[in-house]
Amino acid sequence: MSLLLALGRAAGRAWLAIFVVTWLSWSLLECAPGKSSERAAVASRSLIPGDIRMSAALKERILVRTRAEFDLPARPAARALDAMRLDFGLSWRDATPVSSELASGPGLSTVARSLAALVLALLGGMWAAAYSSQHVRGRRHKALSLLTSLCLSVPLPWLAMLAIDALVYGKPLALMPSGPDSGVLGMLLPVLVMALVPAAVVWGHASKAMQVIAQQPWVVASRAKGTSEWRVWHILIARSAASQVLPLAPVLLAYLLSASLIIERVFALEGAGAMLARAAEVGDVPLLIGFAGLSVAGISLASSAVELFLRALDPRRRES
């Protein structure tokens, strides 16, 4: 029963997030300089901005047709209610429904890539933290610390291009195929590059948590009972540290969605990120709003899922 309630609450939060984001975005658009119908006509390439050869009558006819086609000027509340039924209207660029465009193959592949990178970052970061926390004053810990601070400072486009240069085209290291025609193996490098920065963040949080947990009396007691070092670090301490690291997952997922913009450009992949970059270039507002609404709802759902998972993992949370 409590699980059903929690699921209902999570769905309600996600719907509310979609409503708020869509309402705010359409209101912002109506406040922006320039008429929305003119911007829609420019985005659909019916109108060229500053075209002096076009007569006023023809321009007006185009604007009337655009208003009718895209239901403009928009009423933000009505649009937000439609969005709650996952109807974000028609794309201004090619008049296809935004929901079907975002839920198509490329959109789903972005979600799959982001989730794969998230899992990789969480597992890799936790493993590295468990490994380096055993030698806090050693060289390995210092090396990992330096590596993570570098990962957090390197611009993602550069990192992705260096990875391609070294691992795809580099003569001694041409290890991995990459690109849209390389199948599952081709997805490996983009996911690895995307996961590097989140893994560094997870490592930072997890290693701090693990160093504190390692001093706890119950850890000392389990060592005294003869539990192996591997089990102490990788099972007992890691599980306890997970409760402090997992709440980062929704924030990391948000980061990964934004990183997909760059990764898809660098690796020439089709996906929601590439769609969003194109939409921003031409000013396809419904697609931008649809992406914003769905990603905020997705992040809200991820945060609820983490909450439920932590309750299952940690009895103290369940009891409280």
Add this chain to the structure above:
Amino acid sequence: MKGAAKVVLIIACLQALFADCLAGERAIVLSRAGEYHVMATADGPLEKGEWALWPPIRHDPQSVRTGGRLEVLHEPSRDHILGTDDRGRDVASRLLHGARLSLMLAILCAALASALGMLVALLSLLRAELDLLVRTGCDVLAALPVLLVVLIVRGLLGSESLLSLVLLISVPRAASSARLARDAMQEALAMPFCEAARAIGCSRARLLLQHALPQSFSQMRVAAALTASTAVLSEVALSFLGLGVRGPSWGELLSQAHHNQLAYWLLWPAGVSCALLAWSFGRVAE
């Protein structure tokens, strides 16, 4: 390491301030007809008795021709120490002038985010009824990735100005700074010196402004450095996507490297400069 980070920051500041003196087609000082001109264009060759002090890199970041020739995608040579880009412009000159944009954005964003953050934290502690609202708002805003926010809001507003970029990078970071400042101020309010000030009749506003606010400055310095680092990386990412501010920028050089078979003279200098600047801000924050 921290010393090295400070040196990098000082060099970047000097580079941004004196970019025109380091790379450009105008003479830093020109002596002609017995008069001295500063940052002047020398029309025609210099005659006897005239002299000029030139920048070390004698190429303008926008100039596409070298001595009347169009040199596109040239590898580093004596004429162009870091080569040319796909329009024939000097990479070294664009790199030096690109530092100006990155650094200006970093400083503006850090200042605005810190000021907004402190203001929001003060408001939240001044009015108890606002506290929950401010905290929830800050939590939501701080979780939003900067790149996504900038891209979506700029797409909605259709604005490409530097000011809008500064605002859009600063607002999510201000939320994060506000949380830090609020925690630091609340901690200070529980300290004996604040208790004493309250006991002698100090008003809530004065208590916050005069006693609690200065206690949050060390936290705000850290937040400002992190904001600066985020701003540098966001600007590079946006320029790489072709959605940044017009003018020479490091992201644009990376984008050109991407379009031109990862040409090393375009890929490495911009990437290393950006990483060094972001790393220095990060180290200073640590």
